[in-house]
Amino acid sequence: MVAVFFAYFALVSIAAGVLTVSLKNPVHCGLALLALLMHVSGLFVLLNAEFLWAVQVIVYAGAILVLYLFVLMLLNLKADERYFHASYPYFLGPALLGACYVIFLLIRSPYAGVKGDVPDAAVLEHGDTYAVGIKMFSDHLLQFEIIGVFLLGAIIGAIVLAKTPKSIDSMNGKE
Amino acid sequence: MVPLSAYVAVSAVLFMTGLLGVLIRRNFIIVLMSVEIMMNAANINLVAFSHYLESMAGQLTALFFIAVAAGEAAVGLAIIIVVFRGKVSTNVDEMNVLKW
Numbered sequence: 001m002v003a004v005f006f007a008y009f010a011l012v013s014i015a016a017g018v019l020t021v022s023l024k025n026p027v028h029c030g031l032a033l034l035a036l037l038m039h040v041s042g043l044f045v046l047l048n049a050e051f052l053w054a055v056q057v058i059v060y061a062g063a064i065l066v067l068y069l070f071v072l073m074l075l076n077l078k079a080d081e082r083y084f085h086a087s088y089p090y091f092l093g094p095a096l097l098g099a100c101y102v103i104f105l106l107i108r109s110p111y112a113g114v115k116g117d118v119p120d121a122a123v124l125e126h127g128d129t130y131a132v133g134i135k136m137f138s139d140h141l142l143q144f145e146i147i148g149v150f151l152l153g154a155i156i157g158a159i160v161l162a163k164t165p166k167s168i169d170s171m172n173g174k175e
Numbered sequence: 176m177v178p179l180s181a182y183v184a185v186s187a188v189l190f191m192t193g194l195l196g197v198l199i200r201r202n203f204i205i206v207l208m209s210v211e212i213m214m215n216a217a218n219i220n221l222v223a224f225s226h227y228l229e230s231m232a233g234q235l236t237a238l239f240f241i242a243v244a245a246g247e248a249a250v251g252l253a254i255i256i257v258v259f260r261g262k263v264s265t266n267v268d269e270m271n272v273l274k275w
Contacts, residue, residue, distance in 0.1 A: 002176070002177060003176075003177055006177045006181065010181070010185040013185070013189065014185065014188050014189060014192070017188075017189050017192040017193065017212050018192055020192075020196065020205075020208055020209070020212060021192055021193075021195060021196035021199075021200065021205070021209060021212075026202060026204055026205060029204075029205055029208055030208070033208050033211065033212070036189075036212065036215065037215065040189075040215045040218070040219060043182070043185070043219055043222075044219075044222055046177070047182075047222050047223055047225075047226040048226055049222050049225070049226070049234050049237075051234070051238075052218075052222060052234055052237055052238065052241075055238060055241055056218075056241065059241050059242075059245055060211075060215075060241065060244070063245060064211070064244065064245055064248045067248055067249065067252055068204065068207070068208065068248070068252065071204065071252045071255060071256065072204060074256070075204075075255075075256075075259055075265065077202075077265065084199050084200065084201065085198065085199045085200070085201060088198075088199040091195065091198050091199050092195070092199070095191060095194070095195050095198075098191070099187070099188060099191040102187050102191070103184050103187055103188065106180055106183045106184050106187055107180045107181075107184055109180070111179045111180065111183070111224075111227070113224075113228045114228070115228055115229050115230070116228055116229045116230025116231065116232070117229070117230070118229055118230055118231050119229045120226075120229070128234075131231055132231060132234055132235065132238070135231040135232070135235055136235055136238075140235050143235075143239055147239055147242045147243075150242070150243070150246060151242060151245070151246055153246075154245075154246030154247075154249050154250055155249065157249075157250050157253070158249040158250050158252070158253040159253075161250065161253035161254060161256075161257055162252075162253040162256045162257065
């Protein structure tokens with residue numbers, strides 16, 4: 001059953017990714033990106049990461065994608081733009097060959113590593129959110145604080161960048 | 176039970192798609208969307224390894240990645256608006272003011 005869900009989420013997310021890259025209308029690209037994000041969040045559920053599923057749906061699909069769609073609406077792009085790089089067929093061939101080779105290597109390679117201290121049973125006992133919270137507010141507290149400062153800087157930077165610049169005349173008139 | 180290599184393969188395919196999008200698309204907004212695809216591919220990898228190696232560190236890193244992606248999208252879209260105000264275009268070929 002898990003394999004069926006995995007196949008569905010994997011295939012649809014790959015298809016949505018290809019559509020995001022290849023569709024012409026930017027709004028359609030945004031909607032394909034929405035489908036991609038939703039199906040990737042489905043993969044997270046299969047991996048026992050429910051908290052990340054919620055974060056993916058709320059932050060990515062709810063906030064970031066809406067931001068993209070708002071900018072698309074505000075810019076009101078013309079349809080007569082050149083869409084692809086002039087020599088894109090030359091990129092396409094090597095990329096497909098490279099992808100096939102990389103996938104071949106990835107499927108064949110053995111994966112091993114040092115096992116951590118949070119097995120499935122421990123995650124399922126109190127839920128994923130509990131496990132993430134315990135870990136975040138003990139071992140990763142400094143990263144958490146840094147992310148807070150980073151987001152504040154990003155907000156201020158975005159506001160300052162996108163602000164309508166004052167005209168030079170009005171600045172002279174004030175002085 | 177789905178093997179770990181299946182998740183890694185899906186993530187690799189998504190990453191290649193995003194990389195191809197960054198290389199061949201000329202619309203700045205679609206280029207940023209392709210960057211988001213690549214970030215999602217990296218997140219799938221992190222969460223899959225976190226699950227199979229029974230550690231929480233991968234999930235936390237994915238969480239921080241999502242926060243960084245939010246900041247990156249906000250600043251990137253602000254840059255698009257600034258460039259669009261001056262040039263009335265989002266074609267990356269025409270954004271060459273810093274080139275000499």
